[in-house]
Amino acid sequence: MRNATLQRMGWFILLGSTTAAAVLVSGSALGDTSMDWGVLRQGTFHTHFNDVEWSPSGTKIVAVGDDGVILVSVDGGENWQRRTTGTTADLLSVAWQDESRLWAAGEVHLGWTTEGILLHSIDGGAHWFTVIGHHPNTLAGVFFDDADHGWVGGTAAELLRTTDGGDTWIPVDTLGAPTYILDFTSSSVGHSAGTGLSFSLYRTTDAGSSWSPVYESPRGTIVGLSFPSSHAGFLADVMSVSSSLDGGLTWSVAADMSWVWLGDIGFASGSEGWVVGHVDTLTNEDSLILKSADAGVSWTPQVLETPNSLHAIAVRDTTSAVAAGRYGTLARTTDGSTWELVGSELANDIFDLVMLDSANGWAVGPPASVLRTSNGGLNWSAVTDAGDDDLRVIQPIDEDNLVSCGSYTFIASVDGGDTWQERYSYFDCWALYFFDPLNGLAGTHHGVYRTSDGGLNWVFDGYGQGSGGIFDFHFLTASHGFAAAGIEHIYETLDGGVTWELIHDHPPPSIYFRSITFVDPTHGWVVGDEGHVLATVDGGATWTEQTSGVGVNLFDVHFWNSLQGFAVGQQGTIIATDDGGATWHQIASETDATLYSISALGPEQRWIGGAWGTVLGPPNFIFADGFESGDASAWSAVAP
Numbered sequence: 001m002r003n004a005t006l007q008r009m010g011w012f013i014l015l016g017s018t019t020a021a022a023v024l025v026s027g028s029a030l031g032d033t034s035m036d037w038g039v040l041r042q043g044t045f046h047t048h049f050n051d052v053e054w055s056p057s058g059t060k061i062v063a064v065g066d067d068g069v070i071l072v073s074v075d076g077g078e079n080w081q082r083r084t085t086g087t088t089a090d091l092l093s094v095a096w097q098d099e100s101r102l103w104a105a106g107e108v109h110l111g112w113t114t115e116g117i118l119l120h121s122i123d124g125g126a127h128w129f130t131v132i133g134h135h136p137n138t139l140a141g142v143f144f145d146d147a148d149h150g151w152v153g154g155t156a157a158e159l160l161r162t163t164d165g166g167d168t169w170i171p172v173d174t175l176g177a178p179t180y181i182l183d184f185t186s187s188s189v190g191h192s193a194g195t196g197l198s199f200s201l202y203r204t205t206d207a208g209s210s211w212s213p214v215y216e217s218p219r220g221t222i223v224g225l226s227f228p229s230s231h232a233g234f235l236a237d238v239m240s241v242s243s244s245l246d247g248g249l250t251w252s253v254a255a256d257m258s259w260v261w262l263g264d265i266g267f268a269s270g271s272e273g274w275v276v277g278h279v280d281t282l283t284n285e286d287s288l289i290l291k292s293a294d295a296g297v298s299w300t301p302q303v304l305e306t307p308n309s310l311h312a313i314a315v316r317d318t319t320s321a322v323a324a325g326r327y328g329t330l331a332r333t334t335d336g337s338t339w340e341l342v343g344s345e346l347a348n349d350i351f352d353l354v355m356l357d358s359a360n361g362w363a364v365g366p367p368a369s370v371l372r373t374s375n376g377g378l379n380w381s382a383v384t385d386a387g388d389d390d391l392r393v394i395q396p397i398d399e400d401n402l403v404s405c406g407s408y409t410f411i412a413s414v415d416g417g418d419t420w421q422e423r424y425s426y427f428d429c430w431a432l433y434f435f436d437p438l439n440g441l442a443g444t445h446h447g448v449y450r451t452s453d454g455g456l457n458w459v460f461d462g463y464g465q466g467s468g469g470i471f472d473f474h475f476l477t478a479s480h481g482f483a484a485a486g487i488e489h490i491y492e493t494l495d496g497g498v499t500w501e502l503i504h505d506h507p508p509p510s511i512y513f514r515s516i517t518f519v520d521p522t523h524g525w526v527v528g529d530e531g532h533v534l535a536t537v538d539g540g541a542t543w544t545e546q547t548s549g550v551g552v553n554l555f556d557v558h559f560w561n562s563l564q565g566f567a568v569g570q571q572g573t574i575i576a577t578d579d580g581g582a583t584w585h586q587i588a589s590e591t592d593a594t595l596y597s598i599s600a601l602g603p604e605q606r607w608i609g610g611a612w613g614t615v616l617g618p619p620n621f622i623f624a625d626g627f628e629s630g631d632a633s634a635w636s637a638v639a640p
Helices: 003-009 011-016
Strands: 023-025 038-041 049-054 061-065 070-073 081-083 090-096 102-110 113-121 129-135 139-144 150-154 158-162 170-173 181-184 190-193 200-204 212-216 222-226 233-237 240-244 252-256 261-267 273-278 287-292 300-302 310-315 321-325 330-333 340-342 352-355 361-365 369-373 391-396 402-406 409-413 421-424 429-434 440-444 448-451 470-475 481-485 489-493 501-505 513-518 524-528 533-536 544-546 554-559 565-569 574-577 595-602 605-610 615-617 621-623
Touching: 049 321, 061 090, 061 102, 061 321, 102 139, 102 150, 113 139, 139 181, 150 181, 181 222, 190 222, 222 273, 233 261, 273 310, 273 321, 287 310, 287 321, 352 391, 352 605, 361 402, 369 391, 391 429, 402 429, 440 470, 481 513, 481 524, 489 513, 524 554, 524 565, 565 595
Parallel strands: 049 090, 049 310, 090 139, 222 261, 261 310, 352 595, 361 391, 429 470, 470 513, 513 554, 554 595
Antiparallel strands: 023 621, 038 615, 049 061, 061 070, 070 081, 090 102, 102 113, 113 129, 139 150, 150 158, 158 170, 181 190, 190 200, 200 212, 222 233, 233 240, 240 252, 261 273, 273 287, 287 300, 310 321, 321 330, 330 340, 352 361, 361 369, 391 402, 402 409, 409 421, 429 440, 440 448, 470 481, 481 489, 489 501, 513 524, 524 533, 533 544, 554 565, 565 574, 595 605, 605 615
């Protein structure tokens, strides 16, 4: 999205600069279907984990997450192996039936709707198959009390119940009681809770045939239930912990914690247990782990150094527990007090990536993540003190000045990216274009903002208001530019963004445009949701829809000339064209991560950034500073 800025700065010539590590790249012609991509970087476990559970004997652990990811550990959580599930469903809950049999429940997203799915393994999680697919509602809250009795809840006011070990599942109407979270203390007695604005806890004594409300959570949605015995019970809502001493008949608040946002609770006994989540609700999602030794009355923080919130905890005993959460975060304790991350590299999304030359580049993403590379994207180091908010776009203006923005934040650096300062926090920003360190534009949820003092103050003239957000800019000159907006709007400016004219407006129902590019004053393209691609050959006066051949959301597009270009999007999608978009074809990307951003210095020097910390680049590299990979005989040139 930012390639016009790099061209204007003249940074294409830096390939031969002595400041850049020598990089040799090998690649095919852009439109060739054999165009290769290599995964330069990806987080160790590229998913958001939603649930984690110990096996009945405490010898195995299973974790499930988005995109059909299931991991199994047989050594107490030190090492994990990913298992094939055959689905990209978001898995929300997992339960051990016995030491060999497991169940996982989740949802498949189909546009604006979802379908439920239930998976089963009979060999300790090594292999999985689908038992229930295309269920009309999301499935979650899977729970087994013993080898025969199990339940699966979800978003509907019903549950699925088995009394024969899962051979048959019978739907049971719960008469309005939500069952997103389930916990049973016997084959007949259990508790359930919902999600969203449902704050009530329900109890059944007839295996789920009838339910009665027994408690109203005081601070919000119930996020976790834990019964270390048939008498002692604990629940967490987003900001408090409650307890029961009579098997869940009556409950009382044990601790009110308004400074946290909880995700789950797990107790090893009637007195000792943990809660996990993140630090607070809006400005900080650093992981939170608290432990109680007095039945939830008082809580002691325990340290885990990660900026990612935790969604789930599984407790084996008072010394052993495993926690899981966003961006592949997995952690464990073996002494009940100190925690360690497992996995060598976190998997934070990369929403925007800009390479300055063949070695040096920048990337940003959530939460408040600013990354830099000096070896062509193989390794990235985090810049500290970049604020607290998610970042979506970064633009290097010159060697000293860089700017970035995101979820209600605009930050800037004047020392080459070493340090950053927040200058503005009053718009939800998706796109940036700065002409120099003082004058620039921001594409926001409400429209286009302008600044003339480096982002300390911004002016909103109303352009783009009601368009669903401005998602990308492309300028041909300092005065002539275009903007892509939601609900299929395209804008043009002839005065450097002071005024804008709507040049394309599609009637509802409309999809969102995400990226726009021009190669000259007449030829341009815009891409967006559901595989939409539009092209113009008359400078934007008219736009023609092209057939992309894909139905996924596309987030970025780049063309080198009027014929050759490519676009990227969900599920690792890369599409390319050799004829200006008259025909598009897919190219293998070796990843199923969503791809958000393209940075290209030439047809054989191109990078893509995406979800789970993914960076794609040319498949073979040799670095002059001693980092080597690939076959030296493949190179056609040697950089200084």
